[in-house]
């Protein structure tokens with residue numbers, strides 16, 4: 081399954097949909113969302129329920145980067161520093177994401193989440209369920225968990241239904257469970273629960289129990305994520321450096337003492 085390409089009809093649909101995002105200048109609509117700012121926040125911020133530390137955050141199917149920009153801002157309100165990374169099929173949307181987050185422009189790439197090989201692992205990896213057909217979902221998620229998420233990190237999965245069209249979201253907890261992935265947290269949002277999120281730990285976290293477990297108290301150092309994924313050797317700039325990420329290990333001070341919650 082992992083070596084197969086996605087069906088051409090599926091790819092054609094994605095391309096068609098992405099073109100409709102580009103017909104508007106509204107940042108939410110460019111992300112495929114039909115509501116206003118309040119609903120956007122209510123239906124996307126629960127992703128941060130899975131985020132308990134500073135770190136890198138990859139959005140697979142990032143569209144114009146507005147979700148990453150929003151999560152970064154909402155994360156900052158919680159004293160979390162998130163370094164955005166994004167991948168999307170559509171080059172014009174990736175260009176918009178690069179303009180939106182110019183400090184991190186080299187962190188945005190054009191590619192197919194199904195077949196892309198990441199040059200590094202990420203603390204948090206967010207994917208929507210519908211970036212691959214349901215027939216490919218299990219193999220896709222397993223690969224993300226195995227190859228994309230760094231030890232101690234989390235794979236976060238989202239499914240957006242539609243209240244007006246009476247389309248429910250996928251029952252992610254049940255699906256992930258049926259794939260043998262142990263779900264450590266979940267959230268529901270939107271009118272009638274049309275948005276669902278569920279998250280699982282990295283495979284390596286489960287294999288190496290020295291990493292933080294839910295319910296434990298740990299001292300966190302800022303994530304040492306100094307290099308851009310896509311231009312080796314370049315240091316990440318911006319908040320990360322201002323806040324001490326990238327300082328030599330001996331001089332780094334603990335960023336926080338937190339309780340790690342599911």
Ligand SMILES: C[S@@+](CC[C@H](N)C(=O)[O-])C[C@H]1O[C@@H](n2cnc3c(N)ncnc32)[C@H](O)[C@@H]1O
Pocket residue numbers: 094098111112113139140141142143144147167168169170173191192193194208210211212
């Ligand atoms: C609905 S938008 C999601 C935007 C943002 N991630 C969010 O959740 O609000 C879906 C985006 O995923 C992209 N996409 C869909 N399938 C993809 C794939 N297999 N690889 C890369 N991008 C994909 C589309 O081009 C589109 O821009």
